[in-house]
Each structure stands twice: as structure tokens, then as C-alpha cells.
Amino acid sequence: MAIKTNGFVDGSLPEELMQILVTLASTWEDVNDPNYIQVKRLNGAMTNEVFQILWPNDKNDLNRKVLVRIYGEGVEVFFNRDDEIRTFENLSHHGQGPRLLGRFSDGRVEEFLHARTLTAEDLRDPEISSLIAGKMREFHGLDMPGTKTVILWNRLRRWLRKAKSLCSLADIKEYGLDTLDDEIQLLEKELTQDDQEIGFCHNDLQYGNIMMDEQTKLVTLIDYEYASYNPIAYDLANHFSEMAANYHTDQPHILDYTKYPDEEERRRFVVAYLNSSGDDICDSEVENLLQNAEKYSLANHIFWGLWGIISAYVNNIDFDYKEYARQRFQQYWLRKPQLLGPFAVPRDDCENGF
Numbered sequence: 001m002a003i004k005t006n007g008f009v010d011g012s013l014p015e016e017l018m019q020i021l022v023t024l025a026s027t028w029e030d031v032n033d034p035n036y037i038q039v040k041r042l043n044g045a046m047t048n049e050v051f052q053i054l055w056p057n058d059k060n061d062l063n064r065k066v067l068v069r070i071y072g073e074g075v076e077v078f079f080n081r082d083d084e085i086r087t088f089e090n091l092s093h094h095g096q097g098p099r100l101l102g103r104f105s106d107g108r109v110e111e112f113l114h115a116r117t118l119t120a121e122d123l124r125d126p127e128i129s130s131l132i133a134g135k136m137r138e139f140h141g142l143d144m145p146g147t148k149t150v151i152l153w154n155r156l157r158r159w160l161r162k163a164k165s166l167c168s169l170a171d172i173k174e175y176g177l178d179t180l181d182d183e184i185q186l187l188e189k190e191l192t193q194d195d196q197e198i199g200f201c202h203n204d205l206q207y208g209n210i211m212m213d214e215q216t217k218l219v220t221l222i223d224y225e226y227a228s229y230n231p232i233a234y235d236l237a238n239h240f241s242e243m244a245a246n247y248h249t250d251q252p253h254i255l256d257y258t259k260y261p262d263e264e265e266r267r268r269f270v271v272a273y274l275n276s277s278g279d280d281i282c283d284s285e286v287e288n289l290l291q292n293a294e295k296y297s298l299a300n301h302i303f304w305g306l307w308g309i310i311s312a313y314v315n316n317i318d319f320d321y322k323e324y325a326r327q328r329f330q331q332y333w334l335r336k337p338q339l340l341g342p343f344a345v346p347r348d349d350c351e352n353g354f
Contacts, residue, residue: 013039013051013068013070014104014105014106016104016105016106017068017104017106017107017109020101020102020104020109021034021037021053021066021068021109022034022035024066024101024102024109025037025055025064028055028064030057030064031055031057031064032056032057033055034055036055036056037053037054037055038053038054038055038056038063039051039052039053039054040052040053040054043247043248048069048070048071048072048107049069049070049072049317050067050068050069050070051067051068051069051070052065052066052067052068052112053065053066053067053068053109065112066101066109066110066111066112067098067109067110067111067112067113068107068108068109068110069107069108069110070106070107071106071107072314072315072316072317073314073315073316077159077162077310077314078159078225078226078307078310079225079226084224084225084227085100085103085108086145087144087224087227088100088108088224090144090145091142091144091224094142096139096142096220096221097113097220097221097222097224098110098111098112098113098220098222099111113211113220113222114213115211115212115213115214115218115220116211116212116213116214117207117208117210117211118207118208118210118211118212119207119248120207120243120245120246120247120248122207122210122212123207123242123243124243124261124265126268128212129265129268129269129272130268130269130272131212131217131219132205132210132219132239132269133269133270133272133273133276134219134272134273134276135210135219135220135221136202136205136221136235136236136239136273137273137274137276137277138276139199139200139201139202139221140197140199140200140201140232140235141199141200141277142199142200143200144200144229146229147229148198148229149198149229150192150198150229150230150231151228151229151230152230152231152234152299152303153184153187153188155228155303156184156299156302156303156306157181157184159303159306159307159310160177160180160181160184160306162306162310163177163306163309163310164177164178166309166310166313166314167309167313171309175305175309175325175326175329176329176333177309180302180306183302183332184299184302186340187298187299187302190295190340191231191292191295191296191298191299193292196231196233196292197231197232197233198229198230198231198232199229199230199231199232199235200227200228200229201227201228201229201230201231201232201234201235202221202224202226202227202235202238203226203227203228203230203234203235203238204223204225204226204227204238205221205235205238205239205242206239206242206245206247207242208223208247209221209222209223210222231292231296232289233289233292233293233295233296234293234296234299234300236269236270236273236289236293236296237293237294237295237296237297237299237300238300238303239269240260240261240266240269240293240297241260241297241300241301241304243259243260243261244256244257244259244260251320252319253319253320253321253323253324253327254323254327255324255327255328255331257331263290266290266293266294267286267290270286270289270290270293271286273289274286274289294339295339295340297335297339298332298335298336298339298340301328301329301331301332301335302328302329302332304324304325304328305325305326305328305329305332306325307325308321308322308324308325308326308328309321309322309325312325
């Protein structure tokens with residue numbers, strides 16, 4: 001069966017997916033021709049390929065839409081797809097994110113959310129930032145099935161083993177992978193606290209994974225590939241670190257750490273986060289979470305540095321993963337002495353390559 005996309009036959013989407021789309025559209029009375037679809041690739045994704053699928057109807061200004069994710073090659077090293085789908089479905093039952101409309105061997109079809117995907121600049125807007133903080137607090141409080149223990153450290157060790165197995169000896173030395181076992185052990189020891197709050201964390205809260213309805217100001221978090229239980233301070237650290245990124249430039253892999261939020265911005269976010277629960281908060285709570293989030297940024301740099309190294313070998317998306325990893329590791333070694341003080345022992349060769 002030929003599927004028409006913008007008047008021509010599109011061979012870039014698998015036939016299995018096409019069948020799902022036509023079957024889905026056949027249930028909608030306002031779609032004239034379920035076989036006539038328009039395909040638009042969405043930019044900014046670095047793990048999957050994302051497409052918007054549209055069916056024109058009688059009114060030219062209205063369209064039926066769904067979102068299609070084609071899974072990136074080799075990304076099963078990062079997470080289990082079946083686990084991710086279960087997370088997706090459970091979050092949907094909690095009223096979070098889009099509904100799952102269909103699955104095929106290389107991806108899935110999701111409900112299209114009629115909301116605006118945020119931009120890098122939006123994260124600096126105090127009003128929007130406060131809304132994100134409240135949504136993050138809500139997300140962290142979800143009761144999700146499965147183990148509710150921290151997986152961060154085991155995931156880092158597993159990714160490090162995978163990165164070493166893929167890299168040449170030269171790359172292992174260049175990116176300092178031979179030192180990271182000790183670094184992960186050090187971070188786990190220094191950052192883990194008996195009273196730290198554990199929540200269901202998104203773990204990838206960059207601007208492209210946040211949507212907002214302009215009229216209702218309702219914020220929705222999407223893309224849960226990396227979601228798991230972790231210290232909430234780690235999730236805040238990840239969000240702060242993402243403010244250095246803009247994935248919609250000519251060089252999306254370049255990070256600008258002059259845009260990392262200053263203490264006033266981070267404090268404002270932490271206060272909004274804690275206040276959103278409706279409980280009374282004290283200055284010590286704010287200071288503790290603020291400091292812990294900064295320290296967990298170190299684990300976050302290793303996390304995404306390893307992700308970048310592995311992705312360079314397994315993913316064919318047009319993104320300079322190795323340079324992205326280099327910047328992440330560079331920030332780790334730069335910030336470690338500032339954040340861990342006497343516990344920071346610089347690498348002997350930390351100036352080599354960084």
C-alpha cells in the first residue's frame with residue numbers, strides 16, 4: 001500500500017508504522033483520507049528520531065496529529081525499552097504526559113500534545129521556571145511501580161564498562177575513562193546521605209522535554225527514557241546543567257557554561273520547588289537542597305559524558321557526541337575541587353586533553 005505524504009510516496013517510515021497510522025486515522029470521522037498523511041521531522045532529539053504526523057481535514061486550519069518516535073540505533077544500552085513503555089503507560093495513568101497510541105518494532109506512536117515545547121530562553125523566565133519547579137515536585141512525588149532505590153551509581157558503572165568496551169585505548173586515555181571507577185566511588189561516598197529525599201526523577205529535564213499550554217500555563221514533562229528513582233537533588237542538578245545547552249543552533253553540541261544559572265536563579269528555583277508542596281519550609285531546607293544539587297552536578301557531568309561517548313559509537317544521529325562528552329568531563333574536573341574541597345584529588349594528567 002502506498003502512503004501519500006505531501007503528495008509523494010515516502011519511503012523513510014516503515015510499513016509497519018504506516019499500517020498503524022492508517023488504522024488509527026480510520027477511526028477519526030474528520031479525516032477525509034487516512035492514507036493521505038504529512039510527515040514533518042522535528043529537530044532537537046538526540047536519542048530518537050521524532051516526527052509529527054498530520055492528516056488534513058475539511059478545515060484547512062485544523063489537522064489531526066500524532067507524534068512518532070523512531071528509536072535510535074543501539075540505545076538499548078542506555079535503558080530497557082519494555083521498562084520505558086511500562087513507565088510511559090504508568091505515567092499516563094497518573095495523568096502525566098501523552099497517551100500511548102501504538103507500538104511497532106522500531107518505535108511508538110504517541111498522542112500529540114497541543115502545547116508549546118519550551119526553548120532554551122524559556123528556562124530563564126522566572127514565571128516559567130517556577131511552573132517547571134512545581135511540576136518537577138509533583139513528578140518526584142509519583143508512586144511508580146518497581147524498586148524505589150537509587151539506580152544512579154549502578155547505571156554509571158554499567159555505562160562506564162560499556163564505554164570502555166567500545167573505545168580504543170587512546171580514547172580511554174583521552175577522555176579519562178580509566179580514572180572514572182574511582183571517581184564514581186568517591187561521589188557515591190561523598191554525596192549519599194541517610195536523610196536524602198528519593199523521588200521518581202525524570203533525569204533528562206532539558207527544555208525540549210518540557211511543554212506548556214500557553215492559555216492554561218499547564219506544564220507537561222515528556223520523554224521518560226532515563227526516568228527512575230534517584231535523589232531529587234540529582235534531578236535538579238540535571239535541570240540546572242541543561243541551561244548551558246541550546247540544541248537548536250548550528251552547533252547543538254556546544255555548551256555555554258556562562259549560561260549556567262547563578263546562585264540567585266538556583267535559589268529561586270529551589271524555593272519554588274519546595275513551596276509548591278504547600279508545606280512550610282525553612283532556610284536550612286533551601287540551603288541543603290541548593291548545596292546538594294550543586295554537588296550532584298558532578299555525577300550529572302559523568303552521566304552525560306559517558307552517554308556521549310557511547311552514543312558516538314552506537315547512534316547515527318547528526319550530533320557531535322564526543323565533543324559533547326569532552327565538555328562534560330571538562331566541567332567535572334573543573335568543578336570537582338570547588339564542590340568537594342579537600343576530597344578532591346585532581347588527576348595527574350587532568351590538563352592533558354582538557
